[in-house]
Amino acid sequence: MCFKENTTKYHIIIAIFGIIILILLGLFIYKYYCKKNDNKNEDHLEENGFQQEIARRKAQYKAAWRKAQLYPDWRKEEFQAVNVTLDEDTAHPSLLLSENRRRVTWQESHQDLSSSTQRFDSLPCVLGQQHISSGRSFWEVKVKDAPTWDLGICLNNVKRKGKVTLSPQHGFWAIRFYNREYWALTSPETCLTVREIPHSVGIFLDYEDGDVSFYNMTDGSHIFSFTKNTFSGALRPLLRLWSSAPGTLTICPMGEENGGAINITEQEK
Structure with missing residues (x-):
């Protein structure tokens, strides 16, 4: 009887650890994809920012192109x-x-x-x-x-x-x-x-x-x-x-x- 109780407790502990590991693994995967998406968003924002900066410089250039000595x-x-x-x-x-x-x-x-x-x-x-x-x-x-x-x-x-x-x-x-x-x-x-x-x-x-x-x-x-x-x-x-x-x-x-x-x-x- 005592042996059966110990076995049952052991199985419960194993199950709990398994659940905890699955939860931690899920959190890890979730954070990984969140970070990946954040990086994509940052790259997208940087690209947009770069394009906006190019557009801004080009607009400035067009406003006073005679003074510019760049961008043939x-x-x-x-x-x-x-x-x-x-x-x-x-x-x-x-x-x-x-x-x-x-x-x-x-x-x-x-x-x-x-x-x-x-x-x-x-x-x-x-x-x-x-x-x-x-x-x-x-x-x-x-x-x-x-x-x-x-x-x-x-x-x-x-x-x-x-x-x-x-x-x-x-x-x-x-x-x-x-x-x-x-x-x-x-x-x-x-x-x-x-x-x-x-x-x-x-x-x-x-x-x-x-x-x-x-x-x-x-x-x-x-x-x-x-x-x-x-x-x-x-x-x-x-x-x-x-x-x-x-x-x-x-x-x-x-x-x-x-x-x-x-x-x-x-x-x-």
């Missing part, structure tokens, strides 16, 4: 993409243009080209066919295949024969990559700090505001801006290669991803 992708929304093509009548005899006039390559031998008052005969430069005299425009140039280069804009009536100085005082607004250093062609020249070597450079021109800005399209960083200029006359895209380190520059096609590009012809002066 946002800046594109305020500018019109231009399909730039190169003008063979302006190309130095050592510059070879591709059939579609979007690529320029240095070659050692001079081409037998027709005489043109528009052609550069000392500096290996070429101009875009486009004449820009209003609005906000941008285009991109692939530079990774050229160890040295100059990029920018110039007035349509700049000097092209003999000694030519690339500076704003002479109608040129450009930057340079030479001997692994970046320069703004101010007077005197300004040495620039570039965080990452660009594979392509974006040129943003605001004609009315007198602003020419250059962006590293590889990492989205701002390179340099010429500001507070007063332009008088049409401006044209400018590309230059160097005989000391021949290479190739390619104008990037501007299509649907840039909101649709416009084609400005030589007659639109």
Whole structure:
């Protein structure tokens, strides 16, 4: 009898412990899933907060985009993409243009080209066919295949024969990559700090505001801006290669991803 009572008590104790373990296990599982849901909610809130912060910054940028030197992708929304093509009548005899006039390559031998008052005969430069005299425009140039280069804009009536100085005082607004250093062609020249070597450079021109800005399209960083200029006359895209380190520059096609590009012809002066 005593043995049966002890066995019964033992079973009761085991059952109680089992119930307690099940309760504790249930609490553990409940807390685990509660914590998991809390983490999901926190992640969701953080994501929402991040998106709201991006939206806030973008709104601030749009309110004063001229002062901003960040986010070229946002800046594109305020500018019109231009399909730039190169003008063979302006190309130095050592510059070879591709059939579609979007690529320029240095070659050692001079081409037998027709005489043109528009052609550069000392500096290996070429101009875009486009004449820009209003609005906000941008285009991109692939530079990774050229160890040295100059990029920018110039007035349509700049000097092209003999000694030519690339500076704003002479109608040129450009930057340079030479001997692994970046320069703004101010007077005197300004040495620039570039965080990452660009594979392509974006040129943003605001004609009315007198602003020419250059962006590293590889990492989205701002390179340099010429500001507070007063332009008088049409401006044209400018590309230059160097005989000391021949290479190739390619104008990037501007299509649907840039909101649709416009084609400005030589007659639109």
